[in-house]
Amino acid sequence: MSRAGKIARRTFLVGSAAVAGGVAFGIYAYKRTPTNPLLRDLGDGQAALTPYVRVDQGGVTIITPRADVGQGAYSVQAALVAEELDLPWEDIKVDPGPPSATYYNGKVLAEGLPFAATDDGLLARNARAFGDVGGKFLSLQITGGSSTVPDAYEKMRVAGAVAREVLLLAAASQTGIAKADLKTRNGAVVTPDGRSLSYASLAAAAAKIDPPATVTLKPPSEWRYLGKPMLRIDMVAKCTGTAMFGIDLRMPGMVYATVRTNPRLGAGMKSHDASAAATSKGVLKIVPIAGGVGVIADNTWRAFKAANLIKFDWDPAHYPPTTAAMFETVAASFVPARQDSRFKNEGNIEAALTGTGVIEAEYKVPYLAHAPLEPMNAVVQLKDGRLDIWTGTQIPMFMMAMAASLTGLRAENIHLHAQLSGGSFGARLEDDYVRQAIELAKAFPGPPIKMTWTREEDMTHDFPRPLAMARMRGAVKDGQVDTYDLSIACPSVTASQLGRQNLSIPGPDVAIVAGAWDQPFRIPNYRVTGYRVPELVPVSSWRSVGASGNGFLHDGFLDELIHAAGADPLKERLRLCWHEPSRKVLEAVGEMSSWGSDPGKDRGRGIAFTISFGVPVAEVVEVTNTPHGIRIDKVFVAVEVGQVLDPENFDNQVRGGVIWGLGHAMNAELTHADGVAQQTNYHAFEAMRLYQVPLIEVRALTNAKEIRGIGEPTVPPAAPALANAIFAATGKRIRELPLNKHIDFV
């Protein structure tokens, strides 16, 4: 059956979900209805062949609606379209496009469902299809959840193929040559006699042509870009200082600003004294905003300097003031009234744990800041009833709604121009910094205002990854893991984050137990219970979200049970694992690390496994216990992603995730005193530096059916693999992150 036939069949199978989801037929519908957001702003001679392809005299521009926060999203989205459209790679132009419900993410909700990624049953599949409808219904143009590639994989190739068909039809009508006799190559339609009609020259004719109902996608064997190491389209700019991040924008008449708000998140300001700041050099205006004050000046540093001169009297925090007090709240949450979920409940836990030999433990993970290197910033201009916002964001539609409600302007008068972000790790899933910039613009209409947070403001106003505790009980029998009862108490990221967008989640929050309840192990008595801790500090999604801490909680204690059973950590995980793709990554990492061989004197090897975002990942960490502390020597990582679209970027993302996971596990935490985060800058929150980076060997497996994203899944198993290696090398079992509270690193 042809590729197009398959798409049509799948469309039928999942019913209205996929029709709404805009695969072949959806794209067709976009052209005919006003839902192609590009049509609104088309200039003379421009054609928007699909919502992802704009053609004009200057050539083709690919619309890349998922934010590029460093993960290479622009390049991979461009490659999907360019592959089908036969565009020359060196001429690729991208534009993030306008915010639009058309660009909804059909995959991002899948992770929020109480179905394990390994569950291929009818109920799970239907629920995921419903996630697609939900994504559309909620206008979720969101970048996150490692969903960019799975979401775009088909729809952006189809968009490229549809555009190619339209250009072929345009060329056929212009030349009188039958479409079947025309070919495309390097951004042009080529006639049988070798004439080349550039796409640009066909733009006007193409604009009048209805796109086809179905298209045939290239078979992977004919791919020129996908599956190949491509030069990222932003690479040269980022290596020459010419890439423009949001913070780098300059405009005529621009003024500069910063804000200070109560670092007890959500609490207000009693009073302030800005008399010294008002006369500080360069200050143009001091503006009260929600929870604090903004300073507008003629230079960012002058705004920073003046803001430092303001004296504040802040309201107290709504939450317990210290980390110790917050952990008391967490510890008090392991009660039936706070039970949120029990998605895993196999065998008979209570019966299995009645006898002697019950093994018990308590684990803790801390708050962690996102701390992307580019502090939060936005340029906002409110002028003549029009609002322009220039910023990096993963939530453009939420931001538009916020801006409309804050200004009273209609959506057509609000223009959001998405910018490159200097990292995010989830930070750009919030819009508080833009809200503040808009408040400044309302008080100072006219010029563009660039609002920049100081690093200190960024660190103390980040909505962090939540703290969590776990209580485990388990038992072993006949050299095998027999019983594992895991209880996790954690505030709800989803409720906190959606609450800030005035949305609520019905039912349990899967994030509380993600990376724990859904692991593909068959243990005779196996239970995972989530307890929802009150919000405390407002929290947010942090690279790998719930699994970021739960990987350590789940696999750490599993390792303890395996050791208690006297079993081999790799062999026992393999014995327990029923999911074939997951077994394959465990086997691969065992082979890569020569598991079972003698690691040498004062050395130890630890293994860990987590499946998150549908990606099974196994990591082996090798450490040396030196006289001055632990040195991480090597990491082996095997992942299953279905398909690798760009091996170069894939490798960079995998290693980046490992370094992120290890670095924060080693030494990073946000602690609170008087309701304020104590780590105000990188001197106190640094994660890994270059001299500590181990050799990292990566292997991609591609046995699974589904294509997956790789930005996050290598994070969760990094911390437990390191802790398990430290145990192997030293005999010391560390049950709390960061590990440097209990052991030194060199």
Added chain:
Amino acid sequence: MRLKVNAKTHEVDVEDDMPLLWVLRDELGITGPKYGCGIAMCGACTVHVDGVAVRSCSLRVGDVSGEITTIEGLGSPGAMHAVQAAWVEHQVAQCGYCQSGQIMAAAWLLSVNAEPTDEDVDRAMSANLCRCGTYPRIRTAVMTAAAKLRERKS
């Protein structure tokens, strides 16, 4: 006061205690050097003053006496410095925000140490923070650039 940046002389009217970074970014529109921490802990603001790598976020402009080179002056997309070319060859950047500083630090290292050992690279480059985790590729790219620069000299 007068500042020479990337071989061009600028007249700026700023107070002595303004950090060089903000003179470059907000007064002169030279945005390659980035603001990351403001306390010389991350290195995103690294520029050269008379060929020496400095943290422009923590250097008072009044204390600058030499010639300043930023990433824009090191090389351009059409004529990259060997370090930049190595960075592109190894596709080092992810978000890219720290890379101006990383490249300026590496260029300075290679200007004083043409044949750095792995340990030299680790020591010199560990003062520059990268949140994305591009460190393994930074190591490789520095070595590639070092080899290329030695080749040119010989």
